[in-house]
Amino acid sequence: MLHVVIAEAEVELVPAKIARHPVIKKEAARRRKKPEAMLLDSSVHHAAMRSLTDGKRRGRPDIAHYTLLALLESPLNKQGMLRCYLHTRNDEVIFINPETRLPRACQRFRGLMEKLFAEGKITSGEVMLLEMKRMGIAQLVRNIGSEHVVLLSEDGREAEPWELAAKLVSKRNPCVIIGGFPSGGFRGDYSFAHERISIFPSPLAAWSVAAEVVSSYRRCIADAKTQP
Numbered sequence: 001m002l003h004v005v006i007a008e009a010e011v012e013l014v015p016a017k018i019a020r021h022p023v024i025k026k027e028a029a030r031r032r033k034k035p036e037a038m039l040l041d042s043s044v045h046h047a048a049m050r051s052l053t054d055g056k057r058r059g060r061p062d063i064a065h066y067t068l069l070a071l072l073e074s075p076l077n078k079q080g081m082l083r084c085y086l087h088t089r090n091d092e093v094i095f096i097n098p099e100t101r102l103p104r105a106c107q108r109f110r111g112l113m114e115k116l117f118a119e120g121k122i123t124s125g126e127v128m129l130l131e132m133k134r135m136g137i138a139q140l141v142r143n144i145g146s147e148h149v150v151l152l153s154e155d156g157r158e159a160e161p162w163e164l165a166a167k168l169v170s171k172r173n174p175c176v177i178i179g180g181f182p183s184g185g186f187r188g189d190y191s192f193a194h195e196r197i198s199i200f201p202s203p204l205a206a207w208s209v210a211a212e213v214v215s216s217y218r219r220c221i222a223d224a225k226t227q228p
Ligand SMILES: C[S@@+](CC[C@H](N)C(=O)[O-])C[C@H]1O[C@@H](n2cnc3c(N)ncnc32)[C@H](O)[C@@H]1O
Pocket: 151, 152, 153, 154, 155, 177, 178, 179, 180, 181, 182, 183, 184, 185, 186, 197, 198, 199, 200, 201, 202, 203, 204, 205, 206, 209
């Protein structure tokens, strides 16, 4: 079972500091929501975000959305061999049932995240689909109980995705961490990771990295099964 964590994802509610900005108030009135109950989204709120610390990298639920779609729709997930987690910049972790079907439309994903922030969980009947807990990434990785943790980063040691996958399949509960932010480096302490690996000589989008990793991992497992 491969565990993939999207780390430091830029997914958060509108911070109080900008809740009274005209751009935010206008959208809140249009959507009939409280400003602080809306998801921060740089594609709509960029004018209000200039005064925020790290304003240029925040408000990117699209990155989490596309990356989760790439993971949840992957053959590896459909074969029951993948677990994904979304860790946010404010140390919340979203636990994702692998059978969750996320909305494709950005607006509907935004609405789903807002409901999750408000209620802490999304269920379908008795089944928990998404659950949010307050938790740092080190604690999450400890709970996963991984024998090998890989931080994927542009500045890591270069390795082909298949080399990485070959190592991962030989470990118990391997865990791969991908940044859920648009630019810059990881902000937290990842000294618990066993390796820092780059799978391509230039920066890639998080969803592209996720797709490479899960497809290489699946191919490695398939190759191992067909070898005499
Ligand atoms: C858009 S990038 C963030 C940009 C940042 N300059 C970085 O450190 O890669 C989002 C995430 O994708 C992964 N990523 C991007 N390019 C990569 C590469 N060449 N090799 C491994 N991971 C990569 C990293 O986990 C990164 O945090």
